[in-house]
Amino acid sequence: MRWSQLFIPTHRETPHEADVVSHQLLLRAGYIRQLAAGLYSYLYLARRSLLKIEQVIREEMDAIGAQEMFLPELHPAKVWQKSGRWDAIGHDMFRLQDRWGHDLCLGMTEEEVMTSIATGELRSYKQLPQLWYQIQAKFRDEPRPKSGLIRARRFTMKDSYSFDLDAAGLDVSYKKHHAAYCRIFDRCGLKYITVEAHSGEMGGSQSHEFAAPSDAGEDVIVLCKGCGYAANLEMARSTPRPPTQPDSAEDLPPxxxxxxxxxxxxxxxxxxxxxxxxxxxxxxxxxxxxxxxxxxxxxxxxxxxxxxxxxxxxxxxxxxxxxxxxxxxxxxxxxxxxxxxxxxxxxxxxxxxxxxxxxxxxxxxxxxxxxxxxxxxxxxxxDLRDVAEGDACAQCGKPLTLRKCIEVGHIFKLDRRYSESMGLSVLDPNGKEVTPIMGSYGIGLERILATSVEQNHDDAGMVLPASIAPFEAIITPVNLKNDAQRQASESLYEDCRSQGIDVIYDNRGERAGVKFSDADLIGIPYRFTIGKKISEGIVELKDRSTRQSTDVRLEEAAMRLAEELAKAVDPSAST
RNA sequence: CGGGGCGUGGCGCAGCCUGGUAGCGCACCUGCUUUGGGAGCAGGGGGCCGCAGGUUCAAAUCCUGCCGCCCCGACCA
CATH class of the missing domain: 3.90.960.10 (YbaK/aminoacyl-tRNA synthetase-associated domain)
Structure with a gap:
């Protein structure tokens, strides 16, 4: 892509309505624009990033045998009434009516729709297990949308659902998802911890949360440096500090x-x-x-x-x-x-x-x-209290620390809550009707992007990993009017494309400083700088994260970067 | 829903207290010079001052109501 033809509206100044770093940078770097509270338009750069994130997720879901579907975002009330959540949920659900006065809602999650498909079609234990997923918009009328993409009213979720004959089967599906999620977050370059979590309104017996440490997060995770214990504050246990003063031994009445x-x-x-x-x-x-x-x-x-x-x-x-x-x-x-x-x-x-x-x-x-x-x-x-910083670990006695995190993924064992209420049953090997057991598994795509920005930025802008950056590399000629530089840039651009590198060529007539600043701001991981040394056939390859720059020969430049990218991308390729 | 803040060219802000020609920086357009970390000079375009009422000879400015956005809390799969 040639920058001069693209719409990448970067700003020099931080927008006043944003106060968490990811929100500020996504706005400044021209990734997103706000339409209303909790509603964002994803411009070209955000769209590219999110498509890459989506593809990582898709590959890992497919690798565990999950099947992608595409479901309506608009749901009839009756499926939610059947599960009982139409009345249970309240104001978080966007509700509307069609011209006939029928109640509808915008999907917040797909347990009901997925289960209703299963109810119509699954008949035999031989069809189990099934892993179904979709990557689509979710709508939640949040009481308070905030922090840019971290808590929005419309967001994109990969949500999958497993149907198994029994608890042992569910355990397998659950573990597959756990492993797939670890690979997804690893490939996206997130720092995260998995913790036991509270199931909340989803119901069910067990759940794990994938929590990415960040001050912009709203979740609190309790961590023990001694034994590695980690849990959501809603689940965490601890031994409290002893009372400051021992109780009196006297036996006095109130x-x-x-x-x-x-x-x-x-x-x-x-x-x-x-x-x-x-x-x-x-x-x-x-x-x-x-x-x-x-x-x-x-x-x-x-x-x-x-x-x-x-x-x-x-x-x-x-x-x-x-x-x-x-x-x-x-x-x-x-x-x-x-x-x-x-x-x-x-x-x-x-x-x-x-x-x-x-x-x-x-x-x-x-x-x-x-x-x-x-x-x-x-x-x-x-046990009713919040664990406090400095409480002793219930397992090893070492002091606990609290860490704010962004919840980037959550997996649940639903048991039979939905299969039962939605009337799903199959025949088991004995010809007996049984209710399959379910799991549900969610990942927020925008949260991966926002969290990556939160975890990877410096004073110049974002520092995204190549796996999710909108482009892997950028070619920056210092002075476009210099024929040698321009020709070298054009030829390197073609070389990169033939090497399969996702590259953007900054062919704008801006001064070098402007182009450097923009490249840093939008977080492209590698930058080729083409300047005076081109007279000796040399271009510079700069790593955005380390800020290290190396001289490479123009003819070898694209190949060198392709090798570098192959090292960094997809550590899980062998599995 | 409770508390607080803010709405003025695309972005960031001043002006409001004390009513009287709408201003600054960046961005944008034209020209010339410049070209390795957000260039210089000259010229230029762009505003329902959130909306609606009211007070006044006169409202960005004062009063009332509403709307929107942000933050804290409540809430939240």
Whole structure:
């Protein structure tokens, strides 16, 4: 491609609406333009990158025997009603009606459609397993789209679905996907970790997330440098730091004391000189319409996903102030478990075997001291808290660290949730009707691009790996008006093309500095610079990531780069 | 949905407080010079100042309402 004919609208200045690096650079480098909140047009460069990412994914999915399909993005309500998600999902789904008043939605994911195809067609265990996938647009009416391509309302997902006869089969399909995903992210040059994750609304028994470390991420991953333990914050377990001050051995009854205007744990702790670890934090939570009193150590915070799992609730929310007033006769800030009868009390494990603690008295401006779980109130225990930086690893005892990550892929064992609700069954070898077991597996294509930019950039712009960069190389003549330089550029351009190198020729009449800056900004991994040394038959080959430049002979230049690319591209080619 | 910020040529911004000719840098067009890291000089084009009402002789500027975008939180497969 010749740059002079292309539309690559680069900007010198950072657009004001973007504040994460990938968003800024994708806009500045002319990859994308915003149409509305969470909706982006992919211009030429982004399109090329995304097609390359798509092709990597396609190759690896095909390699595990998955079959690509193409499904409608517009779904009739009835398939979602059948699975029960039409009502379960709420505002995240884009809904519309056709001219007859029939309800439709834009697809957020394809469990329902894929399963409905299977329901019509799969009849025998002999047809299993099946691995089906598609690479298509997904629509989610996010409460808050943000960070450019990282959380958009329309994005591209590769989603695949496995149908197996039994759990052992699902295990095989799941492992195949896990391995394929590792190859995909390796080939795309991402740094990532795989962690156990929370299944959320997808349901199912097991899930793993592919988490790419980045400050622009919204996921928090807990890591142990000692033993390699890694888990999503929603699943992670730890041994909390011991209380700052040991509990009193005395056996005193609860005693009310006046705490005028002190509401937060920090305020009460400062007021009476006790450490926060000797306090009970009381949170009122409504889970599936049922109220709970949730107790945590004063310095800990609640993880709502863990709570949801502990009580098998799907919808968890903090109680409204009026509800709290009605149930406790006091406001948040003076709440506690003593005397509470109507609400189920759940207590975090960190408070097990603790005694002589401080909590609210259910009377405004009063707290209780000498409170002991089990003696002064009935409760059950569960792991409900967020792991905190510096907690000890539950496996090896070393301190844990927290890392923000972008979720680039997620695989789920769905079990029979969808096959059952959608009425999928086949005959087993004994002629008995059985319900196949399913898995679902997703990768966000734009997130791979955005994450790559997040992980690979410098002050000049993006530094993309050759596998996903819009071009593998760029030819930059320093001065186009110089005949020798121009002719050499033309001939190198032809050489590169005959070597199969995806190359762009910057034949614009710009000054060298402009062309260098643009090439750096858009992140092309290799640059041929054709300048004065062409009189000796020499061109420079510069590596964008190392910024190292080597002199090569013009005649050998394309071949040299082709060899270099063959080394870098596709480390998994042998498998 | 709660809190905050911002809407002025394509991009980045000033002007608004204290009402009176819409301005700067970059980009763009023409010409000349220049050509190894975002050139110089000269000339030029481009604006519903987010939208709608109101106040006023007069509104980018003051008032009211709405819309859009961004950030924090809530929320989120």
């Amino acid at each position: 005693e009310e004391f006046h705490t005028p205007g002190k509401k937060t744990i920090a305020e009460v702790a400062a007021f009476d000189g006790s450490p926060e670890t000797s306090h009970i934090k009381s949170l009122v939570i409504v889970a599936d319409q049922k109220p709970y009193l949730v107790l945590l150590r004063g310095d800990h915070s609640l993880n709502e996903a863990k709570l949801g799992s502990a009580i098998a609730a799907t919808k968890v929310r903090p109680a409204h102030p009026e509800e709290i007033r009605e149930w406790f006769g006091a406001d948040a800030g003076s709440l506690g478990p003593v005397g509470v009868k109507e609400l189920t009390i759940l207590t975090d494990e960190a408070l097990r075997n603790r005694r002589d603690l401080i909590c609210g008295a259910n009377r405004d401006h009063y707290h209780l001291r000498h409170v002991t779980p089990g003696r002064d109130f009935e409760t059950s225990f569960a």
